[in-house]
Amino acid sequence: MHRMVKMRGRRVFMMGAAALTLAVASITSAQAQQIDWPACDSGYICYWDQEDFQGNKVTERPWALSGCFYTPIHAKSIYNNTSNDYAFYSDDYCESFDRRVNHWDQASRANAKTIRWV
Structure with missing residues (x-):
């Protein structure tokens, strides 16, 4: 009986470890997909x-000046x-601060109309 309890405990442990590995793999996969x-x-x-990142795209090479400047478009x-x-x-x-x-x-x-270097 002692051997049977030991085997059952090992089987439960292995099933738990497999479930945990699957859960971590799923989270890692979801995180990898988010960083696109x-x-x-x-x-x-x-x-x-x-x-x-849908719709019309506008690219700008910014400068590091103090002051408030308009973004090239009302950026979302x-x-x-x-x-x-x-x-x-x-x-x-x-x-009216939106985000850094x-x-x-x-x-x-986002909801950005102006930009400031920080």
Whole structure:
């Protein structure tokens, strides 16, 4: 009987380990699918007029100046493929903060009309 309990415990452990491995593989696969970077040349910020990097795309090589500047379009998606961090605003005066997009990062859902180097 002791041997039977030991075998049953080993079988339960192996089934649990297999389930955990499958769960981790599923999570890893889902995370890999989420990091699907849109096309944007190095050194540029790319803007889309629709969320999730859809619609018309406009590319801009930004500069690191202080001040508030208009984005080339009212952006609903942004990919910052530069080495600088930028703050984006939903108004004309860089007062209504929308989001910060750090260097080599993206925002698939934005509302940006103006930009400021941070």
